[in-house]
Amino acid sequence: MRSAESASSTRRDLFGLLACARLTAFEWRAADAGRATSYEDKVVLGRLAVGAFTQFERLRDRLVELGVDPWDAMRPFQEAIGEFHEHSRPADTVEALTKVYVADSILADFYVAAAGEVDAETRAVVEESMADSGHAELLAERLRAAADADPRLASRLGLWARRLVGEALSQANTIAGDRATLAALVGEEGVEAMFGCVLDRHTARMRTINLRD
Template identity: 50%
Template sequence: MAAVTPPASPLSSGDPTYRAGVVDLLGVLGLGELIAFDRMSADSGLAPTLADKAALAAMAVTEFHHFERIRDRLGDLGVSVDEAMTPFRTAYEEFHANTAPSDWLEGLVKAYVGDGIAADFYREVAEAVDPETRELVREVLADSGHSDFVVDRVRQALDDDPRVAGRLALWARRLVGEALAQAQRVAVDREALAALVVGGADGDGLDLAQLGDLFTRLTRNHAERLGRLGLSS
């Protein structure tokens, strides 16, 4: 019996828009992982205890390994990390310039809120791509333990001084506005990536009306995260 030839991946089908969309997805995700590594490394220097410093340093290493996985996948596609990530550098730099934390707790909340919204967005987009790319996205977005770490430290801080809650809640509201604006910018400014969000790999994915539903889900998930922190949305 003749062997059955598996269907071609969209990446090998010659669709330039789809391929460009995948490269954009990997580029923005790779830059996020690289920045997360850099940010966690810096935050470890602000940690109040050596145990916290070691925990953040270990998580930073995990983020860098995630970046390496994306870099290698881009290499398989014949694309350099500079080529894939550079289009998103300005958006990331503006987000971080507009949301510079003033202390250790604000830094923790920023990482939790910003990374959470970004991860939700990329998981949604990944539903529209080929299985190999989707699995890689899910792998690099897997929680390295950072969420539990942040929740534990923030809740302990609230127990120690409940007055901190109001300040951190206001900070979180500012962060979600900036993060959603960044996600919208990424989705709109890059046509190939927008095609994934709007049409999916085979044209049967999200339509324009559903784009609004996506951002509603991002906002709802954000409120649930704040609840875990003990903060109001």
């Protein structure tokens, strides 16, 4: 049982992390949309960017309601999240879509690991901030079709996804090292156990869309 003060720090860090992740995802997805050469691709990536921004706004509003300065809550995560994106620049739209699929799924995994440790209200905010992620099914569908049609692409995307998961776990490790509040959320077995679980789920997802991990 956590103290009220510790619950409030946890909430602040959790919402700050997710808000920073969503705002940054908006920027990178929008930039990927800008680089896309067809209107169709621009619009798919633009929609994903808009979804991320709307989720960011919800989280920001909840931080403000809690009396927390949203920028102060987000700032500790800016560098790690920025580095994840800097180190994973998609070469084309299909890599950009794979990145959305992989990164959003890992965020969801993290949430599953953390959900048991937070109060019901916090859980509701996080769930709401992930609600638009119904696009995961559509993305999986599209990536599976692309992989099935072209084995060389499937192999390239498999390698790309592995790089993404490695980069995500590396930055997650930095964040967990910096923020005891968040490290505490992933359970008694600690960060390594959660990483094992994330990797297992990632491998299973890659199989579902016919990418070799």
